[in-house]
Amino acid sequence: MITLPTPSRELLPANLPLSFQEWRSRLDSQHVPAVIGIAGSRGKTTVIRMVEAIFRESALRTAVWTDQGIEVNGRRQRGELVPWSRALERLGDNSLDVAIQELDWSLVHAVGLPPRSYPVVAITNLCVNSDSCMVRTESLLADRALPKLRAAARHDGVIVLNGEDFSVADRTEAIASTPILVGLSKDTPLVRKHLQHGGTAAWTTRQELRLGTVATSGPLGSVVDLPFALHGAIGFQVHNALMAAAIARSCGIPGTTIAAALAKFEMSPAAMPGSFNVLSIGDAIVVVDRPVPSWFLRTPLRGIFHLLPGHRLITIAGKLEAVPDDDLVETGRLLGRAGGALVLHGSTERPERTALLRQGAAANEVPPVVIHVGTERQAISRALRMLRPDDLAYVLADQPAMVLRALERAQLRIRTPVSA
Incomplete structure (x- = not known):
């Protein structure tokens, strides 16, 4: 594991790690696998690839499990369960640094997830505030799966939520982990309320991606430097970048590295066919x-x-x-x-x-x-x-x-x- 630059604690909310090494060492001391779980109706694969790119920019060794299969350090593996088990073993012996797992609504609803097992969980969206969507069978399954997802984040971990989707972020179930809400503006109702109550969020202001609290925040890159969002013209891609940046920052990746990775990121048709x-x-x-x-x-x-x-x-x-x-x-x-x-x-x-x-x-x-x-x-x-x-x-x-x-x-x- 290489040594990454560390930002000043003064620029960060107190609950976020200073570095990836700090985050990973804390997990190792508690025998917790460094696995990030990402779910959502739309955008989760894009966010996963952005997070992977940020980790690769940090020269970290990664495993990724999506609906396209399993990749270890960018190389496709044969099968799913066996290579994933091997990846988890490699996390344990430190020959891999971090893994990212795509979580499917129907599977989570049917099988569930071990409670308080993931150090970071992220939910990109559910129904984007559409009543027509919420009455559909697949959306009802997703809604029933959400409490299990929210409970899967560890009490000392982080859950990154779409702060613009009320069905994701405005729920009655208690969250044991630290929530980070994501919105294009910090004046988005749920994000504003979360910040006013001392919470952590990610937002854009003056063409800049930022993460922090009401009292302090730090930059995560520039909107105009995002080629996949056509330099800010595609708002939902900016939101995806914010989600990925918040996830990476929750693992201790510094803002400068996040900004550099997002500025280089390209939507790969081979890895994400049909993802805008x-x-x-x-x-x-x-x-x-x-x-x-x-x-x-x-x-x-x-x-x-x-x-x-x-x-x-x-x-x-x-x-x-x-x-x-x-x-x-x-x-x-x-x-x-x-x-x-x-x-x-x-x-x-x-x-x-x-x-x-x-x-x-x-x-x-x-x-x-x-x-x-x-x-x-x-x-x-x-x-x-x-x-x-x-x-x-x-x-x-x-x-x-x-x-x-x-x-x-x-x-x-x-x-x-x-x-x-």
Whole structure:
């Protein structure tokens, strides 16, 4: 384990460690594995990758378990339970420094978690304050899993909570660990209340990421230095960065290291296909995301609309399997708000769903032009032919990996000059 620079205690809330070595030594003395658990309906994989990048910037040896599998020091392992058991053994003999585990709502609800076992737990969101979301079966399961997650943090540990999601941060269950609330502004109601009662939070102010209390706070980087958030244009990515920074700071990583890692971080299409991947195709921008119901769609669309002034929007959508039938009209309305073009594929399989989506799109004052094609591959080809300089394409991909490969080939064709 390398020696990292340590910030002054005067700049930190009293409950946070001065260094990673201090944090890890405390865990070792209590025979507690250095495992960070991260859960949420959206954004948890992105936050996990950011935390991993911060640890890698610190030259720490890591193990990561996500729905993509297990990686040790960036190398994919075969299987899951056996390599994870080995990773925990390596934490015990100090040949690994820290592990990050993605926690799935349904698994936590069904199996539970050992109480007070994780030194750090983080919850990115649940239903982003949507009543329509909270009545869904999967959301009810998540809501029942939340108390188990909150109880899984050790009494001397930290729980990092989305301070903008009332279903996550405004609950009646007592928390034995130290809560850190995260919000884009410290004037967010729950964050402001938490700070007024002496709590610790992470927020942005004057284009700076900060963590602390009412009395004292320290910088964690600059919003304009975040390339994955298009230098502050994509608010939910700034929030993801704040979540990751708060988690890393809870493990003793200094703010300077966090800032350097976030400034270098890139959204890897290979590791996170369909996680708001932003690509340039010539002078146009293409964003590849996963289909989600309207209550989650509003968040990335705010980022899309922020980029839109002066740009034409081309939206590509297909089966939208994650969207319930009774949400298709609202989803269509949201996708059609900016006009432009809406390229639909796969409409022959469930024509009644396509009709609902079109009904929603047509409800806008200036509805989009709707184009039907057969397959997702054909939809991408059609959109690429339509793209003009300064256009913006938003792809809700059924097969994100395939879409990203097609777009990467398009990038290569543009970069490679045609021989005479």
